Structure formats: structure tokens, C-alpha cells
Amino acid sequence: MKLNSIGLNADKSKELSNDLNALLANSQRYYQNLRGIHWNIKGKRFFDLHVKFEELYNDANLKVDVIAERILTLGGVPQHTFEDYIQNSQVPVGRNITKDEDAIRLIVDSLKELLLIERRILDASDEAHDEGTNAMMSDFITEQEKTVWMMKAWLAEEI
Numbered sequence: 001m002k003l004n005s006i007g008l009n010a011d012k013s014k015e016l017s018n019d020l021n022a023l024l025a026n027s028q029r030y031y032q033n034l035r036g037i038h039w040n041i042k043g044k045r046f047f048d049l050h051v052k053f054e055e056l057y058n059d060a061n062l063k064v065d066v067i068a069e070r071i072l073t074l075g076g077v078p079q080h081t082f083e084d085y086i087q088n089s090q091v092p093v094g095r096n097i098t099k100d101e102d103a104i105r106l107i108v109d110s111l112k113e114l115l116l117i118e119r120r121i122l123d124a125s126d127e128a129h130d131e132g133t134n135a136m137m138s139d140f141i142t143e144q145e146k147t148v149w150m151m152k153a154w155l156a157e158e159i
Contacts, residue, residue, distance in 0.1 A: 017076025
């Protein structure tokens with residue numbers, strides 16, 4: 001078994017880099033959705049939601065950078081073109097969303113996709129003994145599950 005420079009199985013690190021690139025593509029689409037709903041939200045809840053969406057897109061932007069840096073740490077190359085992101089993402093596209101409930105549902109649906117990917121990476125990173133990626137996924141999952149809970153509470157829906 002060949003180890004990379006951080007002591008992990010090189011083949012498993014390459015697989016994790018590929019998985020993280022899928023997460024990166026989906027996270028970029030999520031980030032762009034958040035920017036769109038931040039810009040386009042209308043209605044009586046505008047002031048509260050405009051601020052909340054900004055908070056969420058700033059957090060998503062930070063996560064994108066952390067994901068890309070982890071890919072580099074594992075010896076991979078982060079995807080960085082819109083074409084890559086479009087081809088490799090399952091997060092729904094939010095286009096011209098102006099209504100509060102539609103915006104919140106887009107966030108919930110997007111986070112559901114991200115959580116599915118993150119849980120797969122969590123399992124793979126555990127198997128690879130990659131504590132760095134594992135901890136990152138665990139932190140992302142914890143934060144995003146709480147966001148889903150809050151958004152579902154806002155919608156007055158059960159988790």
C-alpha cells in the first residue's frame with residue numbers, strides 16, 4: 001500500500017478527492033442559489049430573510065474554500081469551472097425565486113442533497129482512516145442538520 005505525504009493510503013485519498021469534488025460542485029450550486037434568493041426575495045419577510053440568506057451564503061462560501069483546500073491536502077485538484085459544477089451537481093437550481101416559502105424549500109432540498117453526499121464521504125473517510133476529512137464532514141453535517149431543522153420549523157413542518 002502506497003502512502004501519500006500525510007500518511008494516508010494514496011488510492012483512497014484519490015477516491016476521497018473525487019468525492020470531495022462532487023461535494024464542491026454541489027456546494028457551489030447551493031452557494032449560487034443562496035445568492036439568488038438573497039438578491040431576489042420579496043415580501044413582508046424581506047428584511048429578516050435577506051439577512052438570513054446572506055448569513056447562509058457567507059457560510060457556504062467558507063465551506064467551498066475548506067472543501068477545495070481539503071482536496072488539495074489529499075493530493076487532488078479542485079474543480080473550478082462552472083461547466084464542472086453543472087455537470088457534477090445534483091442540488092436543484094433555484095431560478096428567479098422571490099417567495100419566502102419557495103426560497104426556504106430550496107434551502108431544505110439543497111441541504112438534503114449535500115447531506116447525502118457528506119454522509120457518503122463520512123463513511124469513506126472513516127474507512128480510509130482520514131480523520132481530517134471525517135471531522136470536516138461531521139462538522140458540516142451537524143451544522144446543516146440544524147439548519148434543516150430550523151428551516152422546517154419556519155415552514156411549520158415536521159423534520
